[in-house]
Amino acid sequence: QVQLVESGGGLVQAGGSLRLSCVLSGRTFNNYAMGWFRQAPGKEREFVAAINRSGGSTYYADSVKGRFTISRDNAKNTVYLQMNSLKPEDTAVYYCAAGVVAGSAQKYEYSYWGQGTQVTVSS
Numbered sequence: 001q002v003q004l005v006e007s008g009g010g011l012v013q014a015g016g017s018l019r020l021s022c023v024l025s026g027r028t029f030n031n032y033a034m035g036w037f038r039q040a041p042g043k044e045r046e047f048v049a050a051i052n053r054s055g056g057s058t059y060y061a062d063s064v065k066g067r068f069t070i071s072r073d074n075a076k077n078t079v080y081l082q083m084n085s086l087k088p089e090d091t092a093v094y095y096c097a098a099g100v101v102a103g104s105a106q107k108y109e110y111s112y113w114g115q116g117t118q119v120t121v122s123s
Contacts, residue, residue: 002026002112006096009117012086016121020081022096022114029077030054033102035110036070036081038092038119045095045107049081052102059103064090086121093118 008020024032035050049070050059058070069082079096094117097110104110 002098004096004098004112004114006094006114006117009094009119011120011122014086014088014121014123016086017082017084018086018119020083020094020117020119022079024077024098024112027098030074032098033100033104034072034079035097035099035104036094037097037107038094040092047105048094050103050105051079057102059105061105083119088121088123091119091121
């Protein structure tokens with residue numbers, strides 16, 4: 001059974017930083033490209049960042065480029081999202097996802113999803 005578990009969310013002031021983690025179990029981690037998405041109240045779930053299986057290629061939404069960094073540690077079955085210079089508009093539930101297409105911003109390309117972790121940025 002595949003399981004993705006996110007952690008690291010919380011409440012932070014604008015300009016602050018958080019690092020999200022997501023651990024995959026039940027499958028071989030380095031067989032999957034990984035992505036992070038987020039969903040704010042009343043809005044569609046949107047793409048944030050993605051990374052290929054080796055970690056050598058990364059992809060970002062324009063809204064987070066230069067502020068967020070996605071990385072992975074295949075030895076720990078973990079993908080990370082380092083979030084710096086946070087803004088109130090980054091407030092959302094953040095989800096990690098696993099798929100086979102590297103760099104996809106499309107939700108349907110991802111087969112497995114975590115339960116989400118709340119990030120709240122106060123102004």
